[in-house]
Amino acid sequence: MQSSSLLNQIRQQFAALRKSEQKVASYVLKHPSEAIHLSIADLALATEVSEPTVVRFCRAIGCKGFQDFKLQLAQNLAQNSNFGAYRIQQTYTPATLETVFDNTIESLLKAKNTVSAAIAEQAIIRLANSERVEFYGFGASGIVAQDAQHKLFRLIKHCAAYTDPHMQAMSAATLGPDDTVVVISQTGRTDALLQTTQLVKQASAKVIGLCPEQSPLALLADWVLDIGIQEDTDRYTPLLSRIAHLVVIDMLAMGVALTKEPGINNQLKQIKENLRKLRLNKKEK
Missing domain, CATH: 3.40.50.10490 (Glucose-6-phosphate isomerase like protein; domain 1)
Structure with missing residues (x-):
């Protein structure tokens, strides 16, 4: 699956998802920029589902797992971003360190392709x-x-x-x-x-x-x-x-x-x- 179609993929498969997985899908569609900064535990908490449900959601939409889902989502959002996969926040948060890692992974994938x-x-x-x-x-x-x-x-x-x-x-x-x-x-x-x-x-x-x-x-x-x-x-x-x-x-x-x-x-x-x-x-x- 191409990263540019991830959000469309979620929309197209929404009806086929379980109700618990639809909660995750709805959150991601409404808050994609926030979702890429969350850990699996944070996303589960935000959507009031279990962590295994988050993993099942990721696989249901064609991703290998949670990290692959975040990377695909970052690539999707990168098309409308001026600075890499997504911008580092104005102030430090616990997600800042993970953002640096995710941005770096995204940049290496881009370099590999170009x-x-x-x-x-x-x-x-x-x-x-x-x-x-x-x-x-x-x-x-x-x-x-x-x-x-x-x-x-x-x-x-x-x-x-x-x-x-x-x-x-x-x-x-x-x-x-x-x-x-x-x-x-x-x-x-x-x-x-x-x-x-x-x-x-x-x-x-x-x-x-x-x-x-x-x-x-x-x-x-x-x-x-x-x-x-x-x-x-x-x-x-x-x-x-x-x-x-x-x-x-x-x-x-x-x-x-x-x-x-x-x-x-x-x-x-x-x-x-x-x-x-x-x-x-x-x-x-």
Whole structure:
């Protein structure tokens, strides 16, 4: 069942539901935005039914269980929302923490559906065969760039991350046709980042963009991993896009590691051995 049809599905199956399940259905149809913030116990209390009844209701409308129902409902409401699955409330409530988890799950599902597997494979092959790989980003995207460098430096001989426009400009001047830059941006519209990306292109290096499709940055990139997650950055630092970017970086790192096997295995074993020497033995205190 598609998430966009969940509320219609409830309306269509309403008459076929048990009377106790209809209580849950009525509440969800009248208060969908509130329902996604409730635990199964809270929803059971609000509708004056038992928790097993809530589970039966979820399965009756085609969901695997309560969590799947909440995720489907969040996706349904996301079509009319400006900021991810649904907005975090103005004040803290016990549901706030669960909302963060649900929003993050929703953002990862969106990224999974928008990132092209074929383009990701091409990007992985390019990274695995590049002489140098560098990561550019500002702000929260700069932190993702640093994490990417931490993941990839064990797999690629020359790997660096730059989060300052001056350092990026100097880096771009030293690149060549065998080098690749991964440019990370939540909006794909940061002017300074666009300028340094143009310098990379002028140096004949290749660009992999982690950004929204059809953004100015995407138009400059050779490969685009489409991550177009909208969120309320006026009130909060980017939460959802950062997690999605990190997961895509993990995907790229895993792909590079598998592509470079078995030659990379000895290097990784040596790194693990060096790290083991830095740890205390269990007998030591």
